[in-house]
Amino acid sequence: MFDPGARLLIVDDNRVNRLLLSRSVELLGYIATVAENGRAAMDMLRTGTFDLMLLDIEMPEMDGFEVLEAIKLEPSLQDIPVIVTSSVEGVDNIVRCIDLGADDYLPKPINPVLLRARLSSSLEKKRLRDEQETLLRRFATSEVVKDLQETGFKLGGRRVHASILFCDIRGFTTISESQSPEDTIELLNIYYTLMFEAIDQHGGIVTLMIGDGLMVLFGAPQPLKNPAASAVAAAQDMQAIIAQFNLEQAAEQKPKIRLGIGIATGEVVAGFAGTKQRATYTCIGDKVNLASRLEGHTKKASCPILIDDATRAGLGENRSCRPIGDVTFSGFSTPVAVFSVDPQ
Template sequence: MNDETSHPESSDPVDRVPLDDAGTTSVPQAGLVRENGARDDLEVDRCRSAVLANLRHELRTPINAIIGYSEMLIEDAESASDESFSGDVRKIHNSGLMLLDMVNALLDPKRLEEGRLDAEAFGARVRHELRTPLNHIIGYAEMLIEDARGAVNTGVVSDLERIHLSGIRLLSLIDQIVGLTRAPREAEEIALEDSAVSGMLRDVLETIHTIESPAAYPHDSDRGRLLLVDDNEINREMLSRQLRRQGHQVEVVGNGREALGMIEKEAFDLVLLDIMMPEINGIQVLEHIKRDPQHRDLPVIMISALDEIDSVVRCIEAGAEDYLPKPFNPTVLRARIGACLEKKRLRDREVVYLKQIETEKKRADDLLHVILPAEIVDELIATDDVKPRRYENVAVLFSDIVGFTPYCEDRDPEEIVSNLQELVIAFEEHAIQYNMQKIKTIGDSFMAAAGLFKPVANPVLDAVHCGLKIIRSAHAVRPHWDVRVGIHVGPVVGGLLGRRQYLFDLWGDTVNTAARMESNGRPGHLALSVPAWRQVEQHFDCDSCATIPVKGKGNLQFKFIDATKRTCVD
């Protein structure tokens, strides 16, 4: 047998045959009764379709077991080079295939076009056509069981007994169908009997709704972790064995509630889901999975003998990856499982790639935020460009470490960069504290601006507070540097330069004047221009004033605030 073969059942046919009030047996879901009043033609067709589908479901169940177990026995016998045993089992297998073809022919959906089902003729055909190959199966199974027990070949006895039991069950079901069709016929229409199985079928049909208009072998990498959901124990045992032979990891559950619980607790690559199940049918389980954002991408293959077009369409519409009617073509089953697993792996890979892209994008955005102001980053991402702008009433601050160049001459680079890094980090924290935007560092010089992107009540006041903190923190840390700070206020032009290495910068007379205030200032002092001083003179005392000739500016008046004194008035 090929590993890919799978012919699962859906339930035990004997257990599912109900008794009527007189104690006699009747065929599940089907009875020949006359309904009072006229029924809509479409509903009649749907009921007939449901009955035929369920009869196929019931008759195929033991046939699937016969075919499936015989194929596994053939495979094992051929592996052991036991040609005699494999030849006998092949006769069982061929008879099973013959039975399957007969059932498909007898219950062809095209019979619906006849308008009614001739129950007596149908019963006669079932009795005549199915019993002969079935008797062959039962007979060969009994003979092989006896031989295997005599040869103490216990390894095959259990599978042969399952084949024999399935044959007996199928024979019993055929006899029940024949017995029923001999009863007086009063029906011109087909209705569903009120039984537990009928309720299950009605539940599935109500879930499906009426449809108004129709709309190669896997590699090792295609093996996955599968969840098999079927309410029939023989189905679960047989199909799980088939799938494990293919190299899959298989978990089995017997109903929809268990399936949903298992999916919540564990991760699966694929779900094989029967439709006809008690409590929660397969379509309802499928809809629940597809509503759950966490599991909606989990592929589901529906498996059922209920092969009506309504069922197929409803499952695909609900999100099923595929629909396989029982019994399965072995090659098709394996190929479709492989295809579903491959699609899931591609989808999982896509999710991983998308997450990687998002991670890299976030990393790039974070890097841009380190280099550029947040407002500039937002504009750059949104438009791939930053328009130059004029900003009014901006306080520009420059700071510079006194004696930094001679300090660097006799010290190691690691010590220099470490101390400077500590100081710049402190400057950046002070800038954030007082609503200032860091523009850049140039060597040991630090440049920031207040009132640039967000309006503030008094940008110079924020700049003075920040400058005082810069001077004091520089003196507090080793090597206890002295710092000069210069501040001027006025309009500036801002824009982004470069493509390979972005830099947001400011230009204009305000920037030049602030730089001159710093370079001509005093260690441990803030040097303010007259326009800047006017915005803070109510808050600080001027420690000293000086008129200093400045290159390119002539004589400029400087207002000094000593950072070492208690100068705040308000």
Template structure:
């Protein structure tokens, strides 16, 4: 069940609202228990009446701290509790209150540290002033461990319950007025609490028993046995504390790192839709936010790429995006194919718009599929005309034959398409195809605001002129003499009378193309 649904449960909401108080109280009880253990090992021959006074002082001060600290936490968490209540009631909370609550959540570990440190410092001085043996050192040492426990517990609470509720987008670094604790400081505090403080305590224990030996208060055998028992108990206690702290720190690191690894696994497979849940505002949390930002950028890039590919052939798109197309142009050998629908303008006047668009798109789909299968590239659709190139932008051998094969397959596709049109009581269509090969200039051409991949040169103009001649010769496919000379052994060409075309002083010869069963 999601936390958004759980928070509507009043018992769960009560736990979330008070888990910091509960956790801090547990840390204080552990610290007080440690203090009593250390005190018992150092009590020596203190009179029973003084021991009783220390016990009452401990109980009174502990209860006073519990009341005062719980009140301070409730006051500090007021914005957090208001937002939690609004979530449970299904009400929308004011954005300023939410922003304040988010800030309080991230700063709460430091608030707890300061509050606990003040309480333990006052208590240590109070017991020291009352004459407690080792009261100052015991209180400060136990207080350091307690403060560390409380800090990591509050961070654990924030990471597992509050951050997912208040930061669903994981934008912890955007909150202003928040103190971030680096991993270096966290590990320093952990090492200090689980190694330096225990070693210092054991050293003080040894010093205490050495003092007893010098005072000759107990026998050497009893002294050694008591010292061994005391050090064993204190070591066991410190090991328990070390395990608890290590578990809290492990959970603090494990969950966000696992999230990052999970999302990176999806990125590796090309899935940029996943988002890493961010639980902390330290270096790991920042890495998670940067990973999410990277994923958003990659998704946008893919969207642009896919959208770009709808208007520009994917091969041009990929060549442009990878920088393999020289933006200032390159000269290449290529074959140009023009295809134009015959008598389409009169058809526009008598055919309903939806049916006309269906016919036009059906035609473009069929011939585009054949151009693409044979390695051709559609440069542009001009009304009812198509311009395609073979051998650019990526140079390839055999581009002349690929263009001629495409024209033959387009002829077969058109026959099948007209059968479909007849089944829908639509008029048949015809087209003319012109093919020429030669040198072209390929480049991105246009303004500073918009450009397109284009081919220019006499080869392009000649292919267009040859396509126009299909009307005069009443045939559907015409090729130039350059094509015929290169492919006369592979295809069945028929020469046609020489004819003049615009832009040429001398007449040119063109060839029609007969059907070949293997290309239909």
């Protein structure tokens, strides 16, 4: 598939080769930028945006092999297709280029028909990869995407120290019954937008969305210095954002939103669960169940944010917590010390 306007970086120490190759790709409708050696090419790749690189092998300062090796070490550059254009002969050299990450190989002098075909094929593959990454980022958080890029996809989990936050809208059923389905969906979309902003700011990832309910994980897949403090800060921001949003709702005579948030901290198993065809990043453990119970208890305790003792311990003396006593939750054999955290 022809991709007009694609930006190509041509790397060759021979001036005539650069000019001829530039002319060839520009006649095909692409935009050509040139570099006279590998070191200059790496600088351009780090500061510019390119859709494909045509790379010579024999160059001073930094040859093509070294460029391929350098690209492999920089995740932000690894998705750029590289077609090696070289007069270096021998199957071993071609194999080495492919092993180092090159997408294709064109011997010099370059056949214009082959050039057109290889460019079209490589750019189409890049377009498909870009579309896949866009879809992935739409349905997964940046932290999960980063974990997938660094470690690859694998079902299973690992033990981590994390904080789990559960949140829902109190009286959401009543709100839903008082307005049209379209208005309810719009309210939910606004709610998600506001909550995700606060969650993202403090390093959390949403692992579950059910109606108005959210499950958020702090401390995995990317570790946090203090997941408990991050979770509580996010909860306070969530309450503060909703308070401001409610002022706008009141001005338009629309229903206000009240949140209940529960947070528990401790060891959980986090990772991908499901099948190879369909999986989600989540976590399991007693602390997950406890966070859910704490969120449910906010209604009975008339407190917007409830946390367990492990979360309170992670806050140090910087935030005041009010003990509300020991509570026996369903599924737990012993009472749990519960604390209330005031919104900001």
